[in-house]
Amino acid sequence: MWFWARTTRRNLLADVRCAAREKPGSVLVTALIRRHGVLLSHFDTWNLVLNDIPVHTPSTTDTEVDQTFEAIRKFTDWKWHEPKPPQLKRIIEDTWELVLDTTLWSPTDHWQATVPEVRLTDVVDAVVAEPRRRSVARRRPGAEVK
Incomplete structure (x- = not known):
């Protein structure tokens, strides 16, 4: 299984947004895994x-x-x-x-990190990536529509 071991918030959010858009139902898993069970590598x-x-x-x-x-x-x-x-x-x-x-x-x-397995006890959090909802423009009462 592949993970980000360290990344920026900006990069992580971009990845989650892409997953939500391209693969709806994708799950972002946060796990704590002992270092000896992880193969770390430099992403770039x-x-x-x-x-x-x-x-x-x-x-x-x-x-x-x-x-x-x-x-x-x-x-x-x-x-x-x-x-x-x-x-x-x-x-x-x-x-x-x-x-x-x-x-x-x-x-x-x-x-980045790869691990041969993730145990349920390693999982700290899991979130389903959902596409952003479109915002609805709000107008003040009586405002003219152009």
């Missing part, structure tokens, strides 16, 4: 991995990033839909462990 860098883009630490210099991408550019014959050549695969996969290194992340970053 995880998405880099999913797109075959190498991950860099916040302290990586522009020169180091450029060197990595120069090494990748040498594989000009490779197409994204094809299996990666072993050398290219190694360049990208060697950075993946950074996705799980929580010491590199800012407390304001978006952290």
Whole structure:
């Protein structure tokens, strides 16, 4: 099961509104789960991995990033839909462990968590996401409608 482990209120509300609109009846679950039962990862860098883009630490210099991408550019014959050549695969996969290194992340970053199971005793709250109701414009008595 996937969770936000840390996110902003703004991001969470946007996700809930989207779920309410796109998948009515979605449930927002708040759970307290012991750290040892959770795999934490950095949301943004995880998405880099999913797109075959190498991950860099916040302290990586522009020169180091450029060197990595120069090494990748040498594989000009490779197409994204094809299996990666072993050398290219190694360049990208060697950075993946950074996705799980929580010491590199800012407390304001978006952290995601996955757990193999959620027990009922872990659940603190559950709310059904409902679409916003349209507000009704109110006019003072006798006001002209335009």
